[in-house]
Amino acid sequence: MLKALNKQLNSFKHEDFTYLKIGTWNLTFEKSLPEYDGIILSSTNDSEIEKTILAIRTHENPTIYLAPIYFLSKTANGLIIHTEGVFNEHKSNEITRSINEKVARITGGQNTAHKSLEIKLMNYLYTRDGKLTPQKNRLILSGYSYPFVDCYYKGEDFEKYKLFKQCIKNEWLTDALEDRVQLCVQCYDSYMIYKETCPKCQSINIQAHDIVHHFPCAHIAPIKQFKKEDEDEMTCPKCDKLLRHIGIDYDKPSVVFSCKNCDNNFQHAEVISECHTCSHQNKLEDLVEVDIKAYKISMNGIMKVEHGTTVINEENSVSDRMKIFEQLVMQEQSRTFIAANSSFVVEIDIQSKLFKILNASFLNQFWKDINDITKNYVSNPIYSCRKEETIYLLMIDKEELAVSNLIEKLRYNLSILLEDNLGSDVTLVIKSQNVNES
Amino acid sequence: MKEHLPEYITYWNEVGLGRFIRVFWFFVIFEFTRYVVIDYIILAIYWFTSKSREKKWTEAQGQLFLENPFISIIIPGKNEGKHLFKLTKSLAEQTYKNFELIIVDDGSDDDTPMIGRNLEKQGLIDLFLRNEQRGGKASAANLALQFSSGKYIVHLDADCSFDRDAIENVLIPFYMDERIGAVGGNVKVRNSENSLAETLQAIEYLKTVSVGRIVTSYLNIYKIISGAFGAFKADAINDVKGWDIGPGLDGDITVKFRKSGHKIYFSPKAICLTSAPRNFKILAKQRLRWDKSIIRFRVRKHNDVFLPHANFKWNTFFALFENIFYNVILNFTWWIYMIDLIVNFSSSLKFIILMNLTLYIVFGYVQMLSIYLFSERRKEEMRLWKFVWMMPFYTGTFLRLVRTYAYFKEYFFKSSYDDPWNPHKSSRQAKIYKL
Ligand SMILES: [Zn+2]
Ligand SMILES: [Zn+2]
């Protein structure tokens, strides 16, 4: 009875969706959370909000760490990047539906704990829009924080770049350079104050002087030699002539600094970047340069999330690859296309008596060469698959005419390769089938 | 040839001294007197006084190292970056060490700024100044002067290299006579064995610089401190307000020093090696510039030294007079001489030309002997002896033609103002003010 009341108090119903309102985080929420469609943060206390968000996002249960989170009202809290934003009556339910559908696809209704952060990140990106975009953040030393990932790292931690690197290596993410930041060599803060200083004594008490060159007499000196006090006119101290017109009888070919601290003259002031946090005087060449990148989940990443495996991994067995291929074809069958486009399965059948005689390594190389050619005709290598002497290609979202053109090209290129390798004793049959018909 | 020889000898036997002088008046009056008689007299005196000079030198050397003044070495130039590292190495080897090195990059359009900044950062150059817009050599030198703090200013060219004691030896004369305001170094040609043009220039430099300047310096009519290697008292150079616009600013500043009452001295032991033009075409171009500057500066800008005003000085008068006389006036006299020969002696021209050649070749070896006597690197210069016979063709013909052409162009057309050696903006102003 009390529990039911409690539940009523803590829940927020909107259309078909029920959200759990959380003010102060406690562990009992972990159990009840899977019963809700999402979470609404009702507290205005920043530390309570932080505790809640971190507890959810770092959880091992996918229905918890992937759960949609909303702020109840407008906020300046930087942790909003780990959530779906402020709850909006018109848009939020759609977002919740999309996320939960994808979460269901991942879990298949089973609750297994996820330990690997790489996997968790891929799942997070898969259930969101697939993008991991760095967000400007003054509180983070590097000046940027990443949604979701930063819940796992306290402050500035370069470990997270290792995580990204590994995902790139796995080909689950693609990257694009967003910014290049320079950090204090001592404390990795990006907040710097740049100063021009004397290269000899590092004093900031330096002054720039324009140099004036009087053409007729070749006198050249700092401008103050040409100007008498309180006078606008410039007179040459060497030849007493009046300087009239820049570019005609004089010019200013350079600037020279003088240091009021040590009397040093120099043309290139040394730029020092002083760290705002630890006051370390960084020389520009000593600054730590870090590339801030935006990441996007790749086709391989999606395959990893949906099927737990990536297709172009050579170690996958033939039957595995075939299974995935069949799944992809099924997905295409249920798709609706605009205009006259549809998807096609192209079947390439190669027969030769020589296959029985030739040695295995030659045949391996032969099929690899064939594969390399055929792969070029599909938008992603996962849309190609071989079973014995037949290669299947899935061509997505194409006009029928375009497909038959591609097939002609393919036939021409393949027959050259076949003739080179096997002579005339070979038959090549290529058929195509529209998967959206029948 | 052989059958003509007795005829030739008989001819000259019959001629007699009077007629000989009449025919070869140009050689006898000008060249023989100035370059053989006077040179040998001076060299003899120089020889006899060497002991006392040696003593004075050693005392001055002690003085120099006792005081150990801070000096500024300044090197203005355009696109000289490629020489800079070598130069700093060469200077680091010097026996005199208390100096700052100031490089001025006069609007280079190659990688000189990068090289210069780099050397400055490494501490091999004390101050690297760059003018984004080119201002000409005089303004570049003046900029270095502005920011120099040494008691003496040593002006160098970037593509030169120096004997280890060169800086020391160019400073010592200041301690021999305090009226000396500027000292010129002894410039010789490096790698003269590379080409004929360089070999002949090496001989020429030995004559005009190494020996010629000992003589003119002794006569107190030494007139040009070469820009490649010269030292100036900082006070004195500030007194004359630095360099004026070139070309020929080396000669110009020397005249300015003389005019303002400072003594000029040549230091034969301060040896610097320079690269001379590789071939005759580049050489002709360089000499055209030098020769034009004689007209522009000696004849035109500083012609007041010939006027009897309050500042009149016989030394300065003679220094410039000798310079103008032996270069400009003699050059035209030579053409008169040629006409004289053709008009009055056309019948015996074949003997006369042959005799002239003989005289000049013998004259060349007589001069070479004086060089040999005074050189401190006789061994290296031995190979030059076998080229001396070519000198009449080089100095007597090639250089004379170039000179005549230069004088003509400059005197009538003031063409030095069009020389790209200076930026156009400066030349135009210089022309307006007749500088
Ligand atoms: Zn002026
Ligand atoms: Zn300073």
Ligand SMILES: [Zn+2]
């Ligand atoms: Zn710091």
